[in-house]
Amino acid sequence: MKVIIVGGLAGSGKTTTILRLSKIFSDAGQRIGAIVQETGDVDYDENTLHEMGINKRDIESVCIPCSLDADIINNMQALHDEFRPDVVFIEAEETVLPVRIKVDLERMELKDMQIAPMVTIVDAAEFPLETEMLLRFARIQVEDAAVICLNKKDLADQVRISQLKQMFKGLNSNADVLELNAKEGEGISELMLSLR
16 A cells, blocks of 8 residues: 655645546556545545545544544554555645654554655745745645645746745755646656656
8 A cells, every 4th residue: 555645735736636646546446545634725526536436534633733643543544444545645734744644654554555755745836935935834844855846837937946946956955846737737647756
């Protein structure tokens, strides 16, 4: 079971990206699970999820620091035991550190669980261009990511995209920085390769 943790600010395109990736895995015959912490501009439409074979478990807690632990572990265990997915997406809300989720999952010691490189999605048109302007959680998510996706690249000019790439390389020189237009499916194949 591959677990893909996707972080990023609200409105960055996490859900759209996950749905695009889910479709590829589903088309390849993989069973998909999803754990969702927040609902953004795009919701997981039940009909779409059903068509893709995605089983959704919402984390209902509002108090993330005191209850995220149990919710992630309980939801992951339930998905694993009841649904037996091949791939599980965890969509982390913007104030949650994906690395903390990863550590919690590693403590579960599920034999067949493989945690994919962590992904952070950013809105290329709206993300701040200066490190000092970054919210603490946004900065840490960028610093901890293995893959940083500049989503909505169609809404940002090349100068802005270059500035963001330069800033991200300064914050996290080890991360793959990809350009996406998740709404249209552009760059999703490259993201799939980074998740191996």
